[in-house]
Amino acid sequence: MATATKRKIERFFLYGEPSSAWGERLLHIETIAARSTRYDWTIRPHVHSALHQLLFVAKGKVTAIAEDTVSRPRAPALIVVPAGTVHGFEFEPATEGFVVSIADDLVQDLARREAGIGPLFDAPKMLECSRSAIGDLAQVFGAFAKEFERTDAGRALALEGWLAVVLTRVLRLAEAFDRTADADLRRRRALVARFRELIVRSLGESKTIAEYAAALNVSESQLRKACLSVAEQPPIKLVHHRVLLEAKRQLLYTTKPVSEIAYGLGFDDPAYFTRFFSRRTGMSPRAYRARGPVS
DSSP, X not given: OGGGGOSOOEEOSXXXXXXXXXXXXXXXXXXXXXXXXXXXXXXXXXXXXXXXXXXXXXXXXXXXXXXXXXXXXXXXXXXEEOTTOOEEEEEOTTOEEEEEEEEHHHHHHHHHHOTTHHHHTSSOEEEEOOGGGHHHHHHHHHHHHHHHTOOSXXXXXXXXXXXXXXXXXXXXXXXXXXXXXXXXXXXHHHHHHHHHHHHHHTTTSOXXXXXXXXXXXSOHHHHHHHHHHHTSSOHHHHHHHHHHHHHHHHHHHOXXXXXXXXXXXXXXXXXXXXXXXXXXXXXXXXXXXXXOOBO
């Protein structure tokens, strides 16, 4: 994807539109063509601060960039883009499907009622769907879009209802979310989701695992057991993964010096940051920046 190597990353609410144009509880749906045709079917890498997106590609081809990775899911496919994720798309002309944009507060409302919603938006996901599922998905997204065009009473309530239906379909298609999970597993998932959110809010603070656990009102042992159960990694690995992701993002989409990135992420010594990064990626920060995203 040619646009993936751009260094400047733009910030929008909806692509090409300022955040001031929309309310905090935004819920929006449009066809892929509605916006993509304005930009020659290419949505350049950008980021939304507090807006999650869900794309349903019913027909056609798409090249998707999410952070430092380029993928080409085959239609029919669902693409989940969490808020804060650098992302962009290059669609084949005449690609069919829908884009749903969801304010973070709406996602959090639903996450409090259904434990699987939080993990659904903890990282970008590309879910290729079976051909047998396309009819149901097309019908649900189509009904959602039709309701969006209405202007009469009850529209907002109906839209949030359709959002719940859409996310339910996504949950049922994502193998990672076992709907038969017991209450204990649901609690562990919720704890790990809160932990991931706290990691993001604490980037640059160099918190210890004990400090994270205290902020979450659990013991270190409880946090460790939850992370191992849900993510199959200890807490420190999740912290390192998120720090590494942020480092990659800044290397690819800003012109900040490596030393500035290191200090901003809580490293006292840029040389230690370089060793941290190199051990986990197999290359130095400068080499990673020069290489750009990979397919």
